[in-house]
Amino acid sequence: MPPFIHNVADLIRRVLFLARPYGRVKLAAIFSLSLAQALFQVIGITSIFPFLAIAADPERIRRSHFGTEFLSLFPPMENRQLLLVAGIIAIVALLLSNAVNLLSEYARTRYAQNFAHWLRVRLLRRMASQPYTYFLQRNSGDLLKKILGDVNNYTAGVLLPLLDTVARVFTAVLLLVTLFLVQPVIALSAAIVLGAYYVIIFRLLTRKRREVDESLRTSVAGSYREAQQMLGGIKPVMVHRAEEHFLSRFSRHSAVLAEMYARLPIFANSARYLVEPLAFGGLVVAVLLLAARGRDFSDILPNLGVMALAGYRLLPSLQLVYAQLTQVSSMRHAVDEVYDEFVAAETDKSTPPVIRVESVMPANPFHWNNAITLCEVSYRYPGASRLALEGLSLVLPKHTSLGVIGPTGSGKSTLVDLLLGLYYATAGEILIDGQPLTPELVPSWRASIGYVPQDIFLIDDTITRNIAFGLPDEKIDQARLREACAMAQILDFIEAELHNGFGTNVGERGIRLSGGQRQRIGLARALYRRPSLLILDEATSALDTGTEAKFLEALHGLSGTLTMVVAAHRLSAVANCEQVIDLAKEIPAVVVDAK
The missing domain is CATH 1.10.287 (Helix Hairpins)
Known part of the structure; x- marks a missing residue:
C-alpha cells in the first residue's frame, strides 16, 4: 500500500475509533444529511435548465420529449407564463437547496461541538482513573493541552473538516455526473484535469x-x-x-x-488562485468548441447555463475539499495525541492494573473492625534503582495511632501513599482485616480515609465548598460542617472573624488564609467525611511552634475515636501516638516508644 494511502487509512481509523463510542447512529445521520445536501445541490442546479431552455427557444421545448413531459404537469399557458413558472420553480429549488445546505452545515457543526464536549469530559475522566504514578511521569500543562487544545484541534481541525469533505465529495461526484449527462466529454476532461491538479499540489506540499x-x-x-x-x-x-x-x-x-498558523491558510488556498482561471479557461474552450461545430446559440445556452452553475458550485466544493484535507494533514498531531491517550493504558502492560473510568464515581466507605497489617512491604518508584521502602511490617489496631518519623527521603510519604492506595507495593502486601488492598478495594477504602497533606490544596471558592470537597451544594450537611470545623478548632475563626463566614472565598489555593488556617481547613475537610482512618503527611512541618501546638491539640482531642497515622520530621509531632516508627533507624523499621 502506498504511504499516502496508508497514512489516510490510519488517520480515518483513528478518527472513527474516537468518534464511534459517541454514537454510530449520530454519525450515520450526519452522513445521510450530507448525501441529501449533495442531492439537493444537483436539484437546485438542474432546475434552471427548463428556465434557460424556455428563455432561449420556447417552441423547441414544446416539441421536445422532455418539454412535453414537463408541460404536462401544468395547465395550458402562454410562453411568458411558462417562463414565469419555470423561473419560480428554479428559485424555489435553489432556496430549498440552500436551506438543506445550511441545515446540513449546522448539523455537522453541532455534532462536532457536542462531540468535543463529550470527548473532553471522557478524556478528563480517563485521566482521573489512571494510577497516581501516571501523573508523576507527566507534566500537568501537557495534560491540560490534551484536554483543551488537542481535543479542540481534533474536532475543529480534523473531524469537522472530514465531515465537510464527505459532504463536498458527495456534491462534487453528483455534479460531475450531472455535467456528464449534459456534456460527457467536457465533464470527463474537467474531472481528470481538476483531480490531477489538486492531487499534484497536495503531494508537492506534503513535506511542508x-x-x-x-x-x-x-x-x-x-x-x-x-x-x-x-x-x-x-x-x-x-x-x-x-x-x-x-x-x-x-x-x-x-x-x-503565530508563524505556523499564518502558513496554514497559504497551504489551504494556494491551489484556489490557479484553478479559477483554469476552470474559466476550460469553459471558454468548451463554448468555442461547441460554436466551431456550428451549434446554434439557442442550443448551447441551456447546456452552458447548467455547466456554468455546476462549475460555480463544483469549484468551491473541490477547493474546500482540498483546503479541509490540508488542514486535516496539518492537525494530524491532535488526533495522535488524543488517540494515544486513550490507547496507551490498554497497551502498556508494565503499569499496575488501572482503576477503570467507573471507579471515579463516589464509593461507599469500607467498614473494617480489627487492624491494618503491613507484611514485608517494599516499594520502588518506576525507573528508580533503589527501594524507597523496604521490608516494612507492622500491625495498627483500629482506634489507635501510629507516628512515622525520619529524615527527608526515608520513605514517610511513600508509606502514606501506599496506605492511601496511590501506589501498589512492589513486594509484600497491605491487609485490611486480613483482606488485601487491591485496586478493586481502593475506591471504597479511600472513601473511609481522611487525608491531611503538608500542602493543603484549596480551590478558589468558599470555605464551605473547600471543606465539603467534591460535593454538590444540595448534598452538603451544614451540621456536619460545623462539627468538623469545631473538631479542627477553626469554627470560632470562621464565624467570628470572617465577614461572610462559611461563604468566604479563600482565593486561589487559599491565598487569603494563613498557613495555620489552611491546615485546619484541611483537617476539617478530612474530618467532615467522618473517616475511620485519618492520615496526616507532614501536616505541621510548615507551621510555627504556636500554631503547631494548637493543631496537635485538636488532633489529641480525636484520640480513641478514630485510627490515625501521623508522618512527621519531628518527634514532638508524634508525641501522643501509641506507636512510633523511626524509618531512619534500620531496615526493616523498628517500632519505638513515643515517650
Missing part, C-alpha cells in the same frame, strides 16, 4: 505540512507548559524578578505558533 504539524505539536505543548509554570509559581517569579525569563520562554513558543 508535516513540518507545520510537528512545529504545532511542540509549540502548543510548550506554550501551555510555560504559561502554567509562570502563573502557577507567580509568587517566587515576582520575588526573584524572573518575569522576563518566563515571558521569553513563552514568547519563543508563541512566535512559532
